[in-house]
Amino acid sequence: MIDLPDPKPTTLAARERIIAGLRALLPEGGVIAEALRLKPYETDGLSAYRQVPLAVALPETTEQVASVLRFCHENGVRVVPRGAGTSLSGGALPLADAVVIGLMRMNRILAIDYADRLAVVQPGVTNIGITEAVRGAGFFYAPDPSSQLACMIGGNVNMNSGGAHCLKYGVTANNLLGLKIVTIEGEVIEIGGAHLDAAGYDWLGLLTGSEGQLAIVTEVTVRILRSPEGARAMLAAFRSNEIAGACVDAIITSGIIPVALEFMDRPAIHACEAFAHAGYPLDAEAMLIIEVEGSIAEQDDLLARIKEICARFDPISLKISQSAEESAAIWKGRKGAFGAVGRISPDYLCMDGTIPTGRLPDVLRRIGEMSDSYGLKVANIFHAGDGNLHPLIMFDANDPESFHRAEAFGADILKLCVEVGGCLTGEHGVGVEKRDLMTAQFTAVELDQQRRIKTAFDPDWLLNTAKVFPLTAALAPAMPRAA
Amino acid sequence: MQTHFTPEQLRDPETAVANQILRTCVHCGFCTATCPTFVLLGDELDSPRGRIYLIKDMLESGRPASEAVVRHVDRCLSCLACMTTCPSGVHYMHLVDHARAHIEETYRRPWHDRALRALLARVLPHPQLFRAALVAARLARPFRFLLAGKSVLAKRLAAMLAMAPARLPAPSPIERPRAHPAAGPRRQRVALLAGCAQQVLDPEINAATIRLLTRLGVEVVVAKGAGCCGALTHHMGKHDDAMAAARANIAAWSREIEAGGLDAVIINASGCGTTVKDYGFMFRNEPEPWRTRAARISEIALDISEFLTRIGYRPTREPPGLTVAYHAACSLQHGQKITGEPKALLRAAGFTVVEPAEGHLCCGSAGTYNLMQPDIAARLRTRKLANIAATGADLIAAGNIGCLTQLAGDTLPVAHTVALLDWMAGGPEPAAVAKAAPRRDAKAS
Numbered sequence: 035m036i037d038l039p040d041p042k043p044t045t046l047a048a049r050e051r052i053i054a055g056l057r058a059l060l061p062e063g064g065v066i067a068e069a070l071r072l073k074p075y076e077t078d079g080l081s082a083y084r085q086v087p088l089a090v091a092l093p094e095t096t097e098q099v100a101s102v103l104r105f106c107h108e109n110g111v112r113v114v115p116r117g118a119g120t121s122l123s124g125g126a127l128p129l130a131d132a133v134v135i136g137l138m139r140m141n142r143i144l145a146i147d148y149a150d151r152l153a154v155v156q157p158g159v160t161n162i163g164i165t166e167a168v169r170g171a172g173f174f175y176a177p178d179p180s181s182q183l184a185c186m187i188g189g190n191v192n193m194n195s196g197g198a199h200c201l202k203y204g205v206t207a208n209n210l211l212g213l214k215i216v217t218i219e220g221e222v223i224e225i226g227g228a229h230l231d232a233a234g235y236d237w238l239g240l241l242t243g244s245e246g247q248l249a250i251v252t253e254v255t256v257r258i259l260r261s262p263e264g265a266r267a268m269l270a271a272f273r274s275n276e277i278a279g280a281c282v283d284a285i286i287t288s289g290i291i292p293v294a295l296e297f298m299d300r301p302a303i304h305a306c307e308a309f310a311h312a313g314y315p316l317d318a319e320a321m322l323i324i325e326v327e328g329s330i331a332e333q334d335d336l337l338a339r340i341k342e343i344c345a346r347f348d349p350i351s352l353k354i355s356q357s358a359e360e361s362a363a364i365w366k367g368r369k370g371a372f373g374a375v376g377r378i379s380p381d382y383l384c385m386d387g388t389i390p391t392g393r394l395p396d397v398l399r400r401i402g403e404m405s406d407s408y409g410l411k412v413a414n415i416f417h418a419g420d421g422n423l424h425p426l427i428m429f430d431a432n433d434p435e436s437f438h439r440a441e442a443f444g445a446d447i448l449k450l451c452v453e454v455g456g457c458l459t460g461e462h463g464v465g466v467e468k469r470d471l472m473t474a475q476f477t478a479v480e481l482d483q484q485r486r487i488k489t490a491f492d493p494d495w496l497l498n499t500a501k502v503f504p505l506t507a508a509l510a511p512a513m514p515r516a517a
Numbered sequence: 518m519q520t521h522f523t524p525e526q527l528r529d530p531e532t533a534v535a536n537q538i539l540r541t542c543v544h545c546g547f548c549t550a551t552c553p554t555f556v557l558l559g560d561e562l563d564s565p566r567g568r569i570y571l572i573k574d575m576l577e578s579g580r581p582a583s584e585a586v587v588r589h590v591d592r593c594l595s596c597l598a599c600m601t602t603c604p605s606g607v608h609y610m611h612l613v614d615h616a617r618a619h620i621e622e623t624y625r626r627p628w629h630d631r632a633l634r635a636l637l638a639r640v641l642p643h644p645q646l647f648r649a650a651l652v653a654a655r656l657a658r659p660f661r662f663l664l665a666g667k668s669v670l671a672k673r674l675a676a677m678l679a680m681a682p683a684r685l686p687a688p689s690p691i692e693r694p695r696a697h698p699a700a701g702p703r704r705q706r707v708a709l710l711a712g713c714a715q716q717v718l719d720p721e722i723n724a725a726t727i728r729l730l731t732r733l734g735v736e737v738v739v740a741k742g743a744g745c746c747g748a749l750t751h752h753m754g755k756h757d758d759a760m761a762a763a764r765a766n767i768a769a770w771s772r773e774i775e776a777g778g779l780d781a782v783i784i785n786a787s788g789c790g791t792t793v794k795d796y797g798f799m800f801r802n803e804p805e806p807w808r809t810r811a812a813r814i815s816e817i818a819l820d821i822s823e824f825l826t827r828i829g830y831r832p833t834r835e836p837p838g839l840t841v842a843y844h845a846a847c848s849l850q851h852g853q854k855i856t857g858e859p860k861a862l863l864r865a866a867g868f869t870v871v872e873p874a875e876g877h878l879c880c881g882s883a884g885t886y887n888l889m890q891p892d893i894a895a896r897l898r899t900r901k902l903a904n905i906a907a908t909g910a911d912l913i914a915a916g917n918i919g920c921l922t923q924l925a926g927d928t929l930p931v932a933h934t935v936a937l938l939d940w941m942a943g944g945p946e947p948a949a950v951a952k953a954a955p956r957r958d959a960k961a962s
């Protein structure tokens with residue numbers, strides 16, 4: 035189990051009073067406090083780490099969020115924000131003395147403006163929910179994390195989520211126009227809005243990816259884009275991971291930017307095919323999903339050029355999707371990949387690192403070597419186009435020893451990412467999962483500077499404490515409070 | 518996902534299956550997105566993942582079911598949208614069935630809850646009792662002001678009175694055990710599940726099925742001794758009652774298999790179909806010959822839309838110019854993964870078929886759910902009808918009596934898919950069509 039800070043005895047002692055206080059602030063059914071009902075809130079998408087919270091609050095409005103935060107601040111109670119609970123880095127892992135603020139009830143779309151190409155939504159709207167709301171008018175919301183069916187936009191903002199199509203459209207930060215946030219003191223602040231840039235410092239940039247440590251997001255203004263005329267996916271099958279990795283590199287360096295360029299290795303192909311029946315090549319060691327979009331002529335031209343490049347890498351097969359149904363099945367397999375691995379292994383750790391794309395073949399080879407030495411299978415699934423790796427390390431949670439090996443294996447992969455010039459996280463955030471590896475990425479001085487930013491927003495370190503920063507220093511405020 | 522069962526617990530075959538299912542879940546949370554109760558209530562505890570966690574905790578601890586587990590499992594519609602969504606292949610249906618049986622064994626419900634459940638379990642599976650109850654309910658309707666109250670019981674009784682149709686169709690002799698011979702040379706021989714509640718609420722569904730099939734050269738047997746499929750009691754966790762109902766059907770159809778052979782068992786209420794197709798699993802630990810017989814019945818069980826697709830369906834009338842909103846019953850789309858066939862058949866019959874938004878969300882019927890959880894059911898109904906209205910359709914078609922009852926009474930008429938198919942192949946015009954025609958004509962002028 036991961037180390038979590040000691041619960042504050044004062045908070046635990048005041049449990050009943052805190053729960054009563056919260057109940058007074060929220061509508062009936064808005065506070066969960068009994069042990070049995072709290073249990074399902076003990077974890078998120080990273081179920082290896084678990085901690086039952088003090089209570090769960092389910093506000094329905096910004097005002098309710100503000101009143102709950104104000105109450106927690108006044109009483110020195112820690113807070114853990116939660117959306118759909120799909121975090122793979124333990125971003126919503128509770129603390130024993132924390133109130134989990136679940137934003138799932140704030141799931142309304144507040145406004146859609148096609149002329150200005152934006153939508154204003156509450157944090158509990160799912161990622162795909164935004165696209166569904168505007169699809170009829172020919173628009174979409176671009177970032178598309180694999181969990182887009184379930185993950186919520188508030189979480190996307192806090193983790194700066196990406197997705198398969200970010201190669202062309204950028205990540206959440208590039209598709210965000212404004213936020214309404216509530217500070218730990220309960221103050222409601224609006225930043226950005228219906229225009230591209232905001233006056234003053236780039237607060238939007240600062241808050242995006244802040245992992246629930248600076249404020250709670252209660253409204254999000256996103257940019258929506260015109261849907262492309264069409265899109266087509268191609269499956270390219272190769273004889274080894276390294277060859278497929280080299281092909282990715284060749285496509286990117288040729289200057290073509292496909293809308294998506296995804297990599298899957300053999301175990302991943304087999305697991306996903308069993309779920310999606312998409313016609314994945316079961317004889318391949320590695321497969322690329324390459325999608326292009328635009329007019330038919332544009333698609334044809336791009337696919338022909340990509341096919342030519344792939345042909346240089348001795349492919350087993352190259353298959354272009356012939357219908358919308360076929361493309362949908364291809365993506366269903368890819369987007370369900372993490373869960374589909376549940377078919378071949380009871381548990382997995384999904385890693386999330388980023389590397390310079392030129393290092394792909396080398397990194398894949400070394401992950402393969404580590405898999406052998408740790409004696410744990412790994413399924414490689416990732417956004418190869420932008421070098422965002424998602425190796426899935428398979429283990430058996432009912433065997434604690436295999437879990438410890440998986441953790442060590444994962445840490446080695448992420449250290450490797452940093453070593454080759456990459457980064458600890460691509461889109462899942464640091465959470466608790468990569469907290470202790472931050473020292474591999476940053477110097478003590480750099481970490482201190484980041485802590486000062488957190489302290490400026492949240493002087494008492496109440497918001498999603500125990501995440502992002504290594505535990506020892508994280509709880510010691512790094513900056514003296516203003517007198 | 519990690520589980521904490523002791524080796525002794527795992528020696529129980531039911532627990533072993535539950536453990537297997539729980540181990541398949543990776544807690545990714547995809548299922549939350551398509552769960553009607555999570556969408557409405559916004560609480561992890563009212564999502565499949567939350568329920569799985571509650572069930573896991575209940576089974577691992579070996580404790581009797583708690584009020585918390587019961588409340589949240591009761592709110593589950595068993596629509597199985599989660600199973601369609603789940604990338605890991607978690608068999609939620611078998612897990613929640615097991616949990617319901619555990620609840621029934623270990624939890625003492627409030628008196629009115631027990632009474633109501635016992636009443637429904639006693640009455641619904643028996644057409645004569647159900648008919649008598651509906652007549653009584655109709656008579657009681659003028660007194661419903663007495664139920665003006667906010668208590669769970671008052672709401673449930675009000676929902677029951679509301680469900681009773683204003684006009685009850687006359688009893689039909691069509692479900693009496695007998696063989697309906699094929700018109701012309703016999704191509705196939707099938708047994709029809711005549712069902713229970715459906716034949717009281719709308720006997721035309723079985724009549725249309727038999728007319729259409731016999732016209733297509735299929736001999737249709739209503740087997741002596743067959744009755745309710747067992748789903749109603751199964752979903753209440755009344756394991757023994759459900760097994761008894763299933764056993765009666767298995768026996769009846771097995772006799773038919775021995776006597777004259779059966780190419781299929783046809784089900785025209787998809788909620789029942791999901792259960793008949795699960796007989797093999799329900800009887801997996803039963804002694805022979807039941808295990809083999811049950812598996813055999815599940816193998817040959819087919820929804821009417823599957824069977825018609827298989828033997829070929831062609832209309833004989835000209836297209837009626839009607840736009841049908843196809844409502845995908847959960848038991849059909851999620852329980853049996855039948856999505857394309859009914860729509861393709863309706864199109865082949867000459868209807869314009871449209872699909873409402875949020876087609877994956879349940880309408881709130883869900884067996885006896887609309888009686889037990891009237892608030893949630895009503896919200897889902899309103900949402901469903903709004904989505905259907907937005908399609909501009911003239912009428913609604915669905916393949917499950919529960920949905921048809923739930924969606925009836927609004928502006929749009931409802932019809933079973935098979936009634937529309939029978940009409941276009943020479944059968945009588947369904948009542949819904951007469952109600953839909955003015956809408957069509959108004960649009961045309």
